[in-house]
Amino acid sequence: MTETSAEQPVDAGAAEPLAIPQLPTPTTAATIAADLLVAIHQGSLQWGAKVPSQKELMRAYGVAMATAASALSKLDAVGLTHARPRAGRFVVDQPPLSRRHDVLDVLDAASICRYLAATSGGSAPHYVYVGGDPDWDDPHVDPEKKMPPRRVDVTFLYGLDRHVLRWQSEAFVDAARRIVGHGLTDADRHLVAAARAILRDGAARPEGQAPIAQSGGPQPVGEHVALRIWPDRARPLGPDDPPF
Numbered sequence: 433m434t435e436t437s438a439e440q441p442v443d444a445g446a447a448e449p450l451a452i453p454q455l456p457t458p459t460t461a462a463t464i465a466a467d468l469l470v471a472i473h474q475g476s477l478q479w480g481a482k483v484p485s486q487k488e489l490m491r492a493y494g495v496a497m498a499t500a501a502s503a504l505s506k507l508d509a510v511g512l513t514h515a516r517p518r519a520g521r522f523v524v525d526q527p528p529l530s531r532r533h534d535v536l537d538v539l540d541a542a543s544i545c546r547y548l549a550a551t552s553g554g555s556a557p558h559y560v561y562v563g564g565d566p567d568w569d570d571p572h573v574d575p576e577k578k579m580p581p582r583r584v585d586v587t588f589l590y591g592l593d594r595h596v597l598r599w600q601s602e603a604f605v606d607a608a609r610r611i612v613g614h615g616l617t618d619a620d621r622h623l624v625a626a627a628r629a630i631l632r633d634g635a636a637r638p639e640g641q642a643p644i645a646q647s648g649g650p651q652p653v654g655e656h657v658a659l660r661i662w663p664d665r666a667r668p669l670g671p672d673d674p675p676f
Contacts, residue, residue, distance in 0.1 A: 459493045461502035462613025468507055469612045470605075472523055473539045479526040483513050510535055510612050534616055534624050535608050536563075541627035542604035544584060545597045552594035560586050562631075585634040 468484075471477040484492070489500040504521055507513040511533065515521045527533055540562045547560055561581040592600075607623040616624070 459495050459499070460613075461495075461499050461506060462609075464489060464493055464495070464500065464503035465506035465612050466609035468503070469512065469535060469539075469608060472512060473536065473608075477523060479523050481523050482519075483507070483521040483523060485520060506612055509615070512612075532628070535611050537631060538604045538608045538611070538624055538627045540582065541630040542601045542608070544586065544589070544630055545601035545604065548586060548590055548592075549594040549597035549601060552590075552597065558585065558587050560584050582631065584631055587634060589630065589634045 468477065472479075477483065483504065486497055486500040486504065489495065489503060490497060493500070504513065508515070508521075511524065511527075512535070513521050513523055527536070543562050544560050561583055563582045589597075604623060604627060607620045610617070611620055611624075
């Protein structure tokens with residue numbers, strides 16, 4: 433039997449890993465502004481309605497006054513809210529569809545892609561309606577005081593795979609949140625242009641432009657879907673990666 437020297441260290445076994453608690457990520461002004469943006473687009477915060485005050489945002493998100501104030505100023509910066517002296521801050525009146533708005537155009541395109549992804553496999557719709565007042569077709573409401581929705585021809589766009597449409601919808605929503613939170617960057621300008629191509633003519637491919645399949649993207653059912661909703665120069669990194 434071998435004796436163990438008193439000076440020889442004793443192997444106590446592997447040390448237990450130190451458990452470090454994960455602290456919650458602090459809520460930023462960009463996150464709050466993006467949440468309010470989505471609320472405006474979905475109608476839970478209606479056009480012309482009063483926006484939650486700084487104190488209300490501080491309580492709801494557990495943030496400092498400076499963070500809440502910065503979030504509200506971000507909405508002002510993109511033209512979705514404005515302050516009224518001694519009254520608070522309000523959502524602007526709904527802008528006419530003829531007036532371009534980066535964030536709203538991107539979110540409208542996201543709604544179209546999400547709707548088409550959800551209805552994929554059924555009868556192909558020719559048109560999708562987005563935006564407008566909720567009561568635009570109510571005969572009891574003065575037609576001069578309501579805005580009809582935008583009618584978008586989606587005949588060709590519907591040919592895209594539902595997974596591509598769903599991914600595109602998420603990409604649009606993420607872009608809108610970034611724009612309102614951090615401003616329009618060069619990285620998001622393409623998505624704004626893509627959204628407007630969808631709203632303008634359903635992203636129908638211009639005559640003479642190659643179909644998506646020739647640029648490494650997914651093969652559409654038909655060959656009339658616009659390549660311009662993807663960057664012309666880009667190719668997917670892998671078979672499961674998005675085209676840009």
